[in-house]
Amino acid sequence: MKPWWVQEVLVQMTSKRKNGRSPQKIRSALPPPGMRPKLDTAKIWAIAINMQSNVGELTAGTMDDSILWDFVGGLLTWKRVAQELKYKEAYAVLHVVYTTAAASAIVSWITKGVAKFSEDEAPKVYESLPWCEALAEVVDLLTATAAAKWSQSLVDQLSADYKKERLQRIEQELAKIDAITVERRTAENLALPQAA
Helix, strand or coil: CCCCCCCEEEEEEECCCCCCCCCCCEEECCCCHHHECCHHHHHHHHHEEEEHHHHHHHHCEEEEEEHHHHHHHHHHHHHHHHHHCCCCHHHHHHHHHHHHHHHHHHHHHHHHHCCCCCCCCCCHHHHHHHHHHHHHHCCEEHHHHHHHHHCCCCHHHHHHHHHHHHHHHHHHHHHHHHHHHHHHHHHHHHHCCCCC
């Protein structure tokens, strides 16, 4: 048997439309936000450790794009949680980090092949981590799950788009190298004396 907050309640109405209502609606019964189950301590610690390690890797610079997208996904998740819980200050801090640090790490990965924060962005990212941890302690499980699903779909779309852009950039670089190689070989062939 499902817990009471998950059970679906079927609201029966007449088949004819009365007062602008639809004939039937299925609603999920949810407790008020203060009574919903929270994340347990182990999950909160895992989230904190994961965010710290991702930020450490991106501060040092990494060629592993999965760390970049994991960081972006976590940042988008906590930004969405702050938006849902109406924590304006946390949302503002996370939005600034997303639009500056995460964006520059993505651009760095596309252009150089290494995901890395710039020197002035790393302190902003480290300052945002306590906000993520505080949100993890107050958010309920249902809101956190919904935010994680939302951010994962967005990250999947972003990573696919940016991987295509990265591949196009690599192909352009290879085409330039090929053109230079052809020019050098042509110049070398012209410089060789012709056998009579």
